Amino acid sequence: MKLCSACLLGLECRYDGKSNLEKASEIILQEFKSGNIIPVCPEQLGGLPTPRAPSEIQGGMSGEYVIDGKCKVRSKNGEDVTSQFIKGAYEVLKIAKALGITEYIGAQRSPSCGCGKKYDGTFTATLVNGDGVTVALLKRNGVSVKIV
Numbered sequence: 237m238k239l240c241s242a243c244l245l246g247l248e249c250r251y252d253g254k255s256n257l258e259k260a261s262e263i264i265l266q267e268f269k270s271g272n273i274i275p276v277c278p279e280q281l282g283g284l285p286t287p288r289a290p291s292e293i294q295g296g297m298s299g300e301y302v303i304d305g306k307c308k309v310r311s312k313n314g315e316d317v318t319s320q321f322i323k324g325a326y327e328v329l330k331i332a333k334a335l336g337i338t339e340y341i342g343a344q345r346s347p348s349c350g351c352g353k354k355y356d357g358t359f360t361a362t363l364v365n366g367d368g369v370t371v372a373l374l375k376r377n378g379v380s381v382k383i384v
């Protein structure tokens with residue numbers, strides 16, 4: 237069993253109310269249909285509405301710094317959404333632990349589900365190295381993360 241970013245599986249939980257279904261591989265969709273994948277959206281689990289303003293981790297930092305209280309996540313309209321991002325990450329970790337799941341399939345560049353690359357916090361589509369908040373927390377707790 238694996239966890240996967242819900243937007244990749246066709247759920248319309250993205251900030252703009254759309255999905256990322258076109259980015260999912262056929263293998264993942266087949267696994268989902270076979271019942272081997274559980275979809276999660278950390279931003280919704282953290283209490284954010286859909287649609288919502290897009291958010292980015294500030295200061296070019298990675299998700300670990302958010303978890304450790306060293307930087308914030310802000311929406312494009314300036315709202316501090318750090319607590320919702322952290323809550324969503326811990327809710328996903330709760331599911332992983334409850335079910336003994338050790339694999340997560342994330343979505344590219346997301347401030348929650350991204351792995352390896354993310355936007356720098358300036359809302360200028362500038363990429364920097366780093367993980368999203370949920371991915372950082374999962375990795376810290378021994379969950380391996382793949383990006384499609």
Ligand code: SF4
Pocket residue numbers: 240241242243244249250251276277278279280343346348349
């Ligand atoms: S938080 Fe993750 S699952 Fe939710 S819309 Fe963003 S990338 Fe998709």
